[in-house]
Amino acid sequence: MIPASFEYTAPSTVDEAVRALADAGEDAKVLGGGQSLLPVLRMRLAAPTALIDLGKIDEMRGVREDGDSLVIGAMTTHYDVQRDSLVAEHAALLARATDTVADPQVRHRGTFGGSIAHADSAGDLLAPVLALDAEMVVAGANGRRTVPASEFFVDYFTTAMDPSEILVEVRVPKHSGWHAHYEKFNRVAQAWSIVAVGAAVRVENTSIAEAKVGLTNMAATPVRARAVEEALVGQPATPDSIRAAAAHAAEGTSPTSDGNADVEYRQHLARTLTGRAINTAVSA
């Protein structure tokens, strides 16, 4: 189908974009990579009156270092995140999760920030961003503010951002030398996660010194598997102790039942995939 008519602007700075969004009124939307928004417009599930395209804003693209943090521009494509050497070195979990997003064509256009702003509970970048204690830098009419991931995701497709705000960049504390893996369970022709688990662990000698585990699609928002993290610390990085810790993975989750999986099966997947994610991470 063909989208309904809308006004289109492509500003070249964040300030211009914020102003354009305010001027365009409440039925305006920002356009990131368009890989979720354009299908929605095509199916006429939404009909915004104006699109503010962020694609021409250079300052929103790319990855840089800032002290102990990596700063990932919201308009950095999935393809560029996958290949970025800073991400590989300091936030490998994000690269491993991005590898599993959609397909090559969608990864060429879809963006890191668009995925996070979209906040689909099955989206693969939310749990890793939460696990790595990232912060979202958001711009609005009153300037910029920073929202920690733990407060950013509010509900299905709902974030702490106001519709008049733009996600500019994501600050990720460096996790240099951590082992990471993203383990995803999905149907072949549909890339979306039924359940997935992102794990990052710091190993000292042969023991686990620190662990961060995030769960995808185990609630309306991404979930930290705190009980697993606590059970792992101080344990030897062996399959047995990892499996024992992973048994806590479904604690504190509230998954839905749908055509792909019911609640119990999702809880089972969370435990199994957590074990696999951590085992693969430590043996990498």
Add this chain to the structure above:
Amino acid sequence: MRISVTVDGTTYTDDVEPRLLLVHYLRERLGKTGTVVGCDTSNCGACTVHLDGHSVKSCSVLAVQADGSEITTIEGLARDGQLHPLQEAFHDRHALQCGFCTPGMIMQSLDLLADNPAPDEQAVRHGLEGNLCRCTGYQNIVSAVQDAAQKMSPGAGPEVERVGDEMSGRHQARTPATSSGGE
């Protein structure tokens, strides 16, 4: 809104509505009906073209977003009546039945081979994840891509060398074959 794009080596300038999808611009304005639409959900990949050297689903890009870009469609692959080695391999290996998915399959295969010139079976299947075929069961598509990879490998003969343009051109604008321009 006025846009200017280079498609298969020819530059076009047109006034378009912002809501016009790139695939409809290619098909309905430029008559490039080799690129097809197979779904409403951005899943099937039949509409795959290259935008500045990277594969995209042209049903999920606005024509206005492509302003200033270089686009290659399935119609830009053959030169001087000679099929591209991937087109030839799809023909030789019976990699199509109804053929509806084929333009997208070939454009995505070209993108895959640019990243990985000698993919194993798993890599081909993974690289074609975003392209659905309702007919073939994929087996012959995989062998066609591997066949083409072999024929396109360095030293495979002068007739496939021009593929090097597409490969090396992925991070730079491709030189248009012609630049007569306009409709």
